[in-house]
Amino acid sequence: MAPHYLLLGFLVATCSVALASDPSSLQDFCVADPKSLVLVNGRACKDPKLAQANDFFFSGLHLAGNTSNPVGSQVTPVNVVQIPGLNTLGISLVRIDYAPLGINPPHTHPRATEILTVIEGTLEVGFVTSNPENRLITKKIQKGDVFVFPIGLIHFQRNVGNGNVVAIAALSSQNPGVITIANTVFGSNPAIPSDILAKSFQVDTKTVKMIQSKF
Template identity: 55%
Template sequence: MASPFLLLAVLALAFAQALAYDPTPLQDFCVADLKSNIFINGFPCKNPKTVTVEDFSFSGLNITGNTKNKFGFNVTFVDVMRLPGLNTLGVSIGRADYAPYRILPLHTHPRAAEIFTVIEGTLLVGFVTSNPNNTLFLKSLDAGDVFAVPVGMIHFEFNVGKGPAVAIAGFNSQNPGIIFIRDAVFRSKPPIPVEVLEKSFQVGKDVIEELLAQFK
């Protein structure tokens, strides 16, 4: 008869595989063929004979992003689209730049948890849990501090310092995605009906139309 500990180990492994967000590699690598017309959950593999070392490298995270925009932030994602060798590996990385007293507004990563390290500056960061509690976990971080955001949680990073801030983020998905709450609600195509927004936010039509006007 199998040991109870062995059974638990097998069950834990089975659950770990079932909860994996990205496809599990079944060979040394599966470099993404970004030009393929085949649609699967992920990307098909390039012929291993055509794979080169360039498929596993990316240069540019040392470059400061352009923060001259409305919100004063820039995110440089290094996901499977920019680094095809990440296909099936379940990881990606990114650099975030923040102008002084500017924000990376409320957003989620639908396919990944996030862990990021502040490299420069001071960031006020936080995420909000799901219903019914909607608890805010909020913390001020300085250079060298690390923060984790569970998968799918709405979160933000706010540069509260007098100078620029920089953070490096890691994700447990080759393609974490990013959904900005403001864009999803007020810039959807086609637009969400005004009546739906009125009832959702419990405000008048004039307030909704004023908000919508900012996103045209």
């Protein structure tokens, strides 16, 4: 009987990995209670009898983000922080504004796949596959086009037009998280030792310290 138990264990583990995502909701909704001191994987629910329309509402995606920053882009999030009613529903949204030549720098979402559509303008988008191939998959997309960034993979967008660009992206988590690679590597607190970064990037420590000073 042992082989049968091993097979069953393998199937359970495989299915668990294949279905990995935000936990499924066990009720109609679970509006996040910002006042709760209970620590759970997500947010504690408030009494559903106290739920109101505003718990499921956000206004503001019609407003352009301020792109006057070093990278020339601005992300306006709509996740469980902005809409408490998203709690346990496994989805969120962002608006991204790009100035001419603006970029959304290489980053990753540890808890979500992203699907992005261009509302106005033209973007160059891409992601890099995992080790050892590290293959860059990239494409130029325009108004009405859609592109997917798989969960956990480093990806980016760049405005390659002469005007502003607006994009909307949905993410498969109420709280997808974001790890901007440059900020994380060179702007950690406390800083990663410069000799480690120098060896990792095959540059001298002076160059590393110069980059770290930017963050």
